[in-house]
Amino acid sequence: MNRRHLTRITALLVTCTVAAGCGRSADSPETSRTAGDLRSTTTAATKDADPITWAVYRDVQTIDPLYVFDYPDNTALTLFCESLLRTQPDGTITDGLASLSRTDPTTLVLDLDPDATFWDGSKVSAEDVVYSLERQRDPELGGFYAATFSRVDTITATTDEQVTIRLKQADYWLDGELASLPGVVVQKKYVEAKGADYGTPSGGVMCSGAYRFESWSPASGVVAVPNDHYWGQAEPRVARITLKGVVDEAALTSSLIAGEIGGTYPPAISTLPVLEDDKAVTVTQGPGYATAALVISNLKGTLSDVRVRQALSLALDRDGIVENVYHGAATEARWLANPGTFASARDTYQAAYDESPALEQDLTKARKLVDEAGAAGRTITIGMSSAIPDIAYTAGAFKTAGEKIGLKVEFKSVSAEAFINFFIDPKAREGIDAFPTVTYGDYADPAALSATVVLPDGAQNYSGFDDPEITSLMEQARGTEDPDARAKLVIEAQRKTMEQMPWIPTAQPNAVLVTSNQLTGAVSSFAYMSSPWADHLGAR
Amino acid sequence: MRLGYLLRRVAMLAVTLLVASFAIFAATYVAPGNPLAALSGGKTLSPEAQAVLEKRYHLDEGFAAQYWHWLSGALHGDLGVSIPLHEDVSSLIADRAWITLSLVLYAAVIIVVLGIGLGLLAGLRPGWIDSSILVVSSMAAAVPAFVAAIVLIAVFAVSLGWFPTIGTGDGFLGHLEHLTLPAVALALSSVAVVARVTRTAIREEVAREHVQTAISRGIPQHFVITRHVLRNAAIPITTVTGVTVASLIAISSVVETSFGLNGLGQYLVKSAQGKDIAVVQGISLVLVVAFVLVNLVVDTMYAVLDPRVELGAKAAA
Numbered sequence: 001m002n003r004r005h006l007t008r009i010t011a012l013l014v015t016c017t018v019a020a021g022c023g024r025s026a027d028s029p030e031t032s033r034t035a036g037d038l039r040s041t042t043t044a045a046t047k048d049a050d051p052i053t054w055a056v057y058r059d060v061q062t063i064d065p066l067y068v069f070d071y072p073d074n075t076a077l078t079l080f081c082e083s084l085l086r087t088q089p090d091g092t093i094t095d096g097l098a099s100l101s102r103t104d105p106t107t108l109v110l111d112l113d114p115d116a117t118f119w120d121g122s123k124v125s126a127e128d129v130v131y132s133l134e135r136q137r138d139p140e141l142g143g144f145y146a147a148t149f150s151r152v153d154t155i156t157a158t159t160d161e162q163v164t165i166r167l168k169q170a171d172y173w174l175d176g177e178l179a180s181l182p183g184v185v186v187q188k189k190y191v192e193a194k195g196a197d198y199g200t201p202s203g204g205v206m207c208s209g210a211y212r213f214e215s216w217s218p219a220s221g222v223v224a225v226p227n228d229h230y231w232g233q234a235e236p237r238v239a240r241i242t243l244k245g246v247v248d249e250a251a252l253t254s255s256l257i258a259g260e261i262g263g264t265y266p267p268a269i270s271t272l273p274v275l276e277d278d279k280a281v282t283v284t285q286g287p288g289y290a291t292a293a294l295v296i297s298n299l300k301g302t303l304s305d306v307r308v309r310q311a312l313s314l315a316l317d318r319d320g321i322v323e324n325v326y327h328g329a330a331t332e333a334r335w336l337a338n339p340g341t342f343a344s345a346r347d348t349y350q351a352a353y354d355e356s357p358a359l360e361q362d363l364t365k366a367r368k369l370v371d372e373a374g375a376a377g378r379t380i381t382i383g384m385s386s387a388i389p390d391i392a393y394t395a396g397a398f399k400t401a402g403e404k405i406g407l408k409v410e411f412k413s414v415s416a417e418a419f420i421n422f423f424i425d426p427k428a429r430e431g432i433d434a435f436p437t438v439t440y441g442d443y444a445d446p447a448a449l450s451a452t453v454v455l456p457d458g459a460q461n462y463s464g465f466d467d468p469e470i471t472s473l474m475e476q477a478r479g480t481e482d483p484d485a486r487a488k489l490v491i492e493a494q495r496k497t498m499e500q501m502p503w504i505p506t507a508q509p510n511a512v513l514v515t516s517n518q519l520t521g522a523v524s525s526f527a528y529m530s531s532p533w534a535d536h537l538g539a540r
Numbered sequence: 541m542r543l544g545y546l547l548r549r550v551a552m553l554a555v556t557l558l559v560a561s562f563a564i565f566a567a568t569y570v571a572p573g574n575p576l577a578a579l580s581g582g583k584t585l586s587p588e589a590q591a592v593l594e595k596r597y598h599l600d601e602g603f604a605a606q607y608w609h610w611l612s613g614a615l616h617g618d619l620g621v622s623i624p625l626h627e628d629v630s631s632l633i634a635d636r637a638w639i640t641l642s643l644v645l646y647a648a649v650i651i652v653v654l655g656i657g658l659g660l661l662a663g664l665r666p667g668w669i670d671s672s673i674l675v676v677s678s679m680a681a682a683v684p685a686f687v688a689a690i691v692l693i694a695v696f697a698v699s700l701g702w703f704p705t706i707g708t709g710d711g712f713l714g715h716l717e718h719l720t721l722p723a724v725a726l727a728l729s730s731v732a733v734v735a736r737v738t739r740t741a742i743r744e745e746v747a748r749e750h751v752q753t754a755i756s757r758g759i760p761q762h763f764v765i766t767r768h769v770l771r772n773a774a775i776p777i778t779t780v781t782g783v784t785v786a787s788l789i790a791i792s793s794v795v796e797t798s799f800g801l802n803g804l805g806q807y808l809v810k811s812a813q814g815k816d817i818a819v820v821q822g823i824s825l826v827l828v829v830a831f832v833l834v835n836l837v838v839d840t841m842y843a844v845l846d847p848r849v850e851l852g853a854k855a856a857a
Contacts, residue, residue, distance in 0.1 A: 059810075061625055062624070062625070139588045139592075141592070142588075142589035142592040142593045143589065146589070197626075199626070201625065201627050201632075202627060202631070217635055218625060218632055218635055218636070218802070219635040219639060219802040219803075220707075220802065244800070246800045247797055247800075247810070248797045248800065250690060251705065251797070251798050251799060251800045252800075254693045254694065255706040255800065258697055258701065260704055260705055260706050261706065417815070424576065424590075
């Protein structure tokens, strides 16, 4: 490594730590990325690899599928456990522990793979499946995914190897959920034996994946080793994978460059330009499911008029956000849904997306809309945290946008830790009209995230947004079997959503995979969040 | 006398812990943030799920009741359960305590050896050695631990590849190798402070009448230095070393973060952010105990170093 390089890294790391925000340095080449450059997987490994450490942005907190919902915990769970159906790297769904068929629109039959076994060698039985699913939808357990089973009536074991799910209403969104965390199968015997310790450092888990749970010490990380008797197709080649929380971006960057960390899926990393320029590491960008947006949380104030929401969107400098927050690792926003979620009916979705208007800055049109709405001089209060760099940048971009078109924008800034309260505490949202976020749906489908935002009972519908037309399109889509016909309904819903702007999308972050250049074979799309990502990982 | 002194110190420790625990509990209670947010990672919880979780962790009860739950548990040796990890706080702390302990000990050794050594050298060898040590220590004293950490990582780990950048390693030698850069980063500014105080103390003693008299009488220099200079300079040196080492416990979190060490300091910061109150309480107690113990050691050393100092004597006496 030459001196200039070293100085640059040192300077960048110091700046990043001191200012908690780093821009692209002036001499780095501009790389433009389009959706066409994105890869879902990396070349399969050809050799076995020595033990590696895999970084996650904070320590793993739980591997109980009921409570797993964030990058570190998902990365751990999908290393060990498998779902009934499997999300492939390109987002499409295939057989997993079971294959799915429908005898009629409201009767789902899951036939278990007769070879499927847990790590202890016992068969994955229909009883385990029923137990796992019932556990997910039990409101008493306080799991996160109970609502996804809202159309499910009964779940019964019809034979030792077959489970039948009866629905109250047809539900074609359930397939995606069963191919993600709500569909993870755990061993009944093990969960019952561990009780409250299940999924914790002392209790661990018993699953069926290609990597087996070895140990978990909160201070040193979660340790996985190959399951030599894996029932499926994978080839676990890494002798040991230790998942370790690395909070500090500077520490993460230097350890990746020094080769001490084998890889990571950073949700967003300010040192991406340094990592991309370094020959010791490989950065791969893949399709993402996440959307960065301004959540409209109050439809009674200045933002109640749809023209003001549209104007704010028209005035926003989205290129600045893509460049400064994502360092180019994002695609342009045209819908609420990230194009990375186009899995089934891909061509139909992509064609419609390409035809949709790009969200380009148009201040003249925006000012006109504000005037028409009679909103000039009125105030918008944005909840934000100046301690979270990407949130602060996005809030700032909206402030600039609002002020350019005659609105007043005020901030309600809270600590980094309190920011999360905007999502869970209605009291924290009092007095604010909007706040920035980055969020994703459970599986690769444009409806997965949208449903939580636009449906009146959606989990992320904070403003009470209710558009009967959009609701009707979404409900119809949920009950439509043919993927293309379903896609057309969702497309129409996306178009109307973009006119109504219940949220204002700002960018569509890509999935980012950083590995040592000795390693290859990891999944590089957002599918790593819902299905095994290390099955083909190994040495180059 | 000594037993009474010890009992008084233990009683003081208990009172300190109680007051500290109350203050910390109250502070985390009123601080913004919601413990369930840490658990849910921001995922929207249904009202039913929220109610179930609040009941499980006594979050639906008032401040006094929550504090009582914690205090009565702690008296039975149960420090509670971490909300996000569903794990006993005592085992969580034990898992990380050795990292912070070894880091602080390692740094303390560096401070004592290098700080006092350089101070002695500067104090006894006026001239270019003294000036160089003075200049270097002025610079080192001004470098915050996190900047030292970044520079050390960039130079010795990433560029030269002599040391690892992250983690704790395996086995004794592995730990030593992994903890060297963090310990240096942690110790750096303290080495400078201790060196300067030592230098001043030595100078003062050397200039004293009895020392000058002894030297003029032709008593061997090494005898004068060990017998008179060091003995009298030892009290200010011990004081500053003790205070500096005790303060390392508090600033270790910065270094732990930079080197990806999951020690107590870093864990305390993370848990405070996530409002994982049981963990914050547990770690705070450990830190308060450690601080008080270090001070106790320093006080005891006064008596050993200078028999005129009486243990537990009033300041005015």
